[in-house]
Amino acid sequence: MIDLKVLRESPETVRASQRARGEDIEVVDALLAADERRRAAVARADSLRGEQKSLGKQVGKARDGERDELLARAKQLAADVKAAEGEQAVAEEALVAAHRAVPNVIIDGVPAGGEQDFAVREHVGQPSTSDFAPRDHLELGTALGLLDTERGAKVSGSRFYFLTGLGAQLQLGLLQVAVNQAVAAGFTLMIPPVLVRPEIMEGTGFLGEHATEVYRLRDDDLYLVGTSEVPLAGYHSDEILDLSAGPRRYAGWSSCFRREAGSHGKDVRGIIRVHQFDKVEMFTYCRPSEAADEHDRLLGWEEQMLAAVEVPYRVIDVAAGDLGTSAARKFDCEAWFPSQQAYRELTSTSNCTTFQARRLNIRYRDDDGRPRIAATLNGTLATTRWLVAILENHQQADGSVRVPEALRPYVGGRELLTP
């Protein structure tokens, strides 16, 4: 939810953000009106309640003669209060609905437009110019005995897979490298629950436009998380944090579950787009004033991981229309996929400013001692999809795969994976 004070003071900022996202501007004025209505309703109910309160006290002290008259007035007032409170409840509900309809206000500098309108910040590394036709990760991985998608489909359906033998070891190694790096950087490692309550899923903003992406357990009223961002954001919900020592950083290790509804036919080969994968995710709580710097740091840690697996990539500043509800800015690192001759997302770091924290009621105590809404950010350190980039970029002409140095300890010291 956006800050209503910002909205009241400069509605034009919010309208400009909506324009850049290519979204409806009407919702901004609807929100302004709903805010106005709610405040009027609250003021009315408050003053009636105040009257009722003082009258109620007089009834208690009244002598018999006055009592009946006072009681009659109090009864009328009680009815008035009830009506005013009803109106207040209606106005509040309408405000929440209007509030939810407005996505986060983008940060200055975010490129306007849709998926294609990203700005490239930098390129790192060179796509290899080998003289053989690159195999794709499925062919490589299957031949090397690292993964098995056929049996994944037999057991669980399409977009499921087994990581087998050294493939499983390679993933564990990758995630372990990410964990080690995060812990060295001061993150607290967390293994979170992957089933969460509706209000937590709602609070992180995933039940809006992404609702069809989320697995839901109807019998238990729980949701399977698509990323550990969800439980990590919920971790401090309804709390007032001490952020005086700087940002609080958590690294979440979890399996992630996504329905991938509406992506039929996209990335159906291999393990690029799957229903279940593993991930190490960074999550930061900080003061809003620190959020932009923290965003750069998260990007830096992602790039450090990408350097460790030695794949070429580019960094993009994602366009406003492709940001999602909660993010005010998002940087993606896209690795080169030789089989596709294209850059594909490996990491994504979002600055959600106070948007997510406002919904989840996550605050911190400011220098003046008053509670303020915190900022939240998240970013990817490693996922199953990274195996795709590793296999494809490090493949040799004979179908073997060179193991990046950082991962060798996790595959028995092997420099090369061979059939």
Place this chain on the structure above:
RNA sequence: GGAGGAUUCGCCUAGUGGCCUAGGGCGCACGAUUGGAAAUCGUGUUGGGGUUGAUAGCCCCUCGCGGGUUCGAAUCCCGCAUCCUCCGCCA
């Protein structure tokens, strides 16, 4: 799955329809006292919302959450959540 108990201002606790504008203790903060400290004394100490130029003042809400009864609810009634104990079931 069944039975019982609990949930009050950071912590402990008092409170069975109007005197609760929620009392006391601990902790914490500030001040007094002191050469400095301990002890002691004093003051303050949940959070949200509205009004406002204001982090002043005033007003409303907040006793786990949501309803209800009543002129009036921490207190009575109903539902829910969480925690604890015991029984059963599963491992």
